[in-house]
Structures are given as C-alpha cells and as structure tokens.
Amino acid sequence: MTKKPKSKSVLVLHGPNLNLLGTREPGIYGRETLELINRRLLSSAREAGIGLECFQTNHEGVMVDRVQEAGRQGVGFIVLNPAAFTYSSIALRDALTAVQIPFIEVHLSNIHAREPWRAQSHFTAVAVGSILGLGGRGYDLALDYAIARLQSRR
Ligand code: DQA
Numbered sequence: 001m002t003k004k005p006k007s008k009s010v011l012v013l014h015g016p017n018l019n020l021l022g023t024r025e026p027g028i029y030g031r032e033t034l035e036l037i038n039r040r041l042l043s044s045a046r047e048a049g050i051g052l053e054c055f056q057t058n059h060e061g062v063m064v065d066r067v068q069e070a071g072r073q074g075v076g077f078i079v080l081n082p083a084a085f086t087y088s089s090i091a092l093r094d095a096l097t098a099v100q101i102p103f104i105e106v107h108l109s110n111i112h113a114r115e116p117w118r119a120q121s122h123f124t125a126v127a128v129g130s131i132l133g134l135g136g137r138g139y140d141l142a143l144d145y146a147i148a149r150l151q152s153r154r
Contacts, residue, residue, distance in 0.1 A: 008150045009051030010143065011075045011101075012041055013066060015083030016058040021108075021136075029108050032136045040136075041079075041143050048147045060085060064095045071099030076153070077146035078103035079139060086111070086121045093122045102149070104142040105130040 014034060017024060022033035038054040045052035057063050063085065070078065078096070080103050085092050096103060103123075110133030111118040124130050129145075131138040 008049075008153070009053070009073070009075050010045060010077045010079060010146045010150070011066070011070045012038070012052065012054040012079045012139065012143070013063065014054070014056035014081050015063065015085045018081060018083050019056050019058070028114075030135045037136045037139055041139055044140065044143055045147070048151070050147050050150055052143075060089055060091060063089075064091050067092065067095040067099055067101075070101055075101055076150045077101065079106060079142040079146060080104070080123065080127075081106045081108070081139075082121075082123055086123060087117065088122075090122060093126060096123070097126055102128045104128055104145060106138045106142050107132045108135050108138060109133060 018034055021029055021037070022031055034056060041054060042052055055066050057066070063082075067078070078101050080096075082089065082092060082105070086105075086107070105121065105123045105127040107130070111121065112132065121130075131142055134141065
C-alpha cells in the first residue's frame with residue numbers, strides 16, 4: 001500500500017552491495033557502515049524538519065518499485081547511489097525520469113579514477129548533479145543541498 005504523501009521529504013536510495021559497507025573493499029569504500037551513514041542523514045533531516053527515508057536493495061525491480069512509490073508519495077528529492085546499476089539499469093533511469101523527482105547521484109569512490117567502464121553512468125545526464133569520491137560525506141553534502149532546495153520551496 002502507498003503511504004501518505006510527505007510534501008517535504010527526501011528518499012535516500014542505496015543500490016546493490018552497499019549493505020556491505022564497512023567490510024566491502026575498505027581501501028575503496030572506507031570503513032563506515034551503511035547504518036552509520038543512514039543514522040547521520042536521519043539526524044540531519046530531523047534537525048531540519050525534513051522527512052527522510054533510507055532504503056537499500058540488491059534488486060533492480062525493487063529499486064524501480066521504490067522510485068515509483070516515491071512518485072506516488074510526493075517525495076521531494078532523491079539522493080541516489082545506484083552502485084553497479086549505474087552501468088546497467090535503463091529501467092531505474094526511466095523510473096526516475098518518469099516520476100520527475102529531482103535527484104543527486106552519489107558515489108563513495110571517484111568512478112572516473114577507476115576502471116574506464118565505471119565512468120559511464122546512465123544517471124549523470126538526468127541528475128541535478130553528482131558527488132563522487134568523498135566517501136560517506138558525499139551523502140551529507142547531497143542531503144544539505146536537498147534540504148536547502150526543499151526549504152526554499154513554499
Ligand atoms: C559505487 C561505485 C560503483 O562503481 C560500484 O559498482 C559500487 C559503488 C560507489 O559508491 O563508489 O557498488 O557506486
């Protein structure tokens with residue numbers, strides 16, 4: 001069932017394998033767990049009076065469904081780390097353009113400084129902007145922007 005719309009809310013969407021943060025290739029992704037990142041985001045949003053939900057899935061269709069639900073809920077902004085779907089998921093990109101919710105693409109690592117195929121994101125061209133290579137801090141910066149944008153909307 002679709003939940004009640006929240007006019008000023010942010011959805012943070014984490015793609016596949018990001019549930020392993022903390023132990024997954026720490027030399028690339030750092031030692032911070034997803035739970036710690038989410039907790040920090042929830043506390044910043046609460047302080048700003050903005051609703052926030054964090055959602056992680058390893059499944060493409062589930063991610064598409066969550067974006068569609070965000071559209072029905074009236075979510076105002078999405079912070080998205082598509083992880084490996086960055087390179088493969090036209091379905092997720094189409095869901096984002098269908099719901100017309102502005103979003104920032106976040107990657108913990110600098111995808112331009114890694115294997116050349118990692119630099120080819122399906123999302124960058126339809127995102128408001130991208131934040132790369134700043135580790136978990138990238139999510140905080142994206143949320144700061146989202147909060148300022150939602151608060152300036154009356
Ligand atoms: C990532 C970068 C992607 O290339 C990779 O597939 C991920 C994580 C990042 O946050 O740096 O799973 O999106």
